Amino acid sequence: MTGIESWGGVKVGALYGMLHRMESEGLVEPVRTEQDGGRPQRTVYAITDAGRAELAVHLDRALTGPFVRSTTVEAALKWPGGLDHEALASRLAVRREALAGQLAELVASRELHRREDHLSAASLAGFRRTELHLEAELAWHRELAEMLPDIAEGDRRDRPESRSRADRAVTKLRPRRDGAS
Incomplete structure (x- = not known):
């Protein structure tokens, strides 16, 4: 729904691996598991304090760095x-x-x-x-x-x-x- 593949260059399936890696690094933590009808269960994550600190570093780089080249x-x-x-x-x-x-x-x-x-x-x-x-x-x-x-x-x-x-x-x-x- 968010179109992350087009604007973020990330395959939706790769997000799960990233989430698990961020969880193992203590950047996010599972909050609950939910299921919508017959769809597979999904885990809802929350950002941790360490995750907020890491996010602040990435936001600063993204907003201040002149990254436009490929x-x-x-x-x-x-x-x-x-x-x-x-x-x-x-x-x-x-x-x-x-x-x-x-x-x-x-x-x-x-x-x-x-x-x-x-x-x-x-x-x-x-x-x-x-x-x-x-x-x-x-x-x-x-x-x-x-x-x-x-x-x-x-x-x-x-x-x-x-x-x-x-x-x-x-x-x-x-x-x-x-x-x-």
Whole structure:
């Protein structure tokens, strides 16, 4: 119901393992076991004082840390395993389409929840942050298309030729010093 797989990157089944690990670490404790109709029994947990302290550390990191990068794609581009320009472009097109699909689903879900008046201000802010991240990733993909020939060709830093397409693409992004774009 919460959609944790889409926003948290956690499979619902993995939550049980995490709960058991947190219980063994003294971060949560079972409060009661309940059963709803013919559904399996479930255990309700409460956070402990040690859990609150740990949560405070994680909240502080999440709210103050500038964590917006994922190095997975960057690493794959740095070491493309012999893929040529067409193969790289083809694989990245699959990723771009998946990102566009996620963005469309996110916007549709946000609008549905908004129409049904199920969104708190914090939830709306979370939706919007994810939406902006997906839009930025899609913008990066558009710029990446210009860089792919150089990426497939390999590192050009040691070549004396004119600036690469990658250099030119990145230069277009830099804001002018006078504040104009």
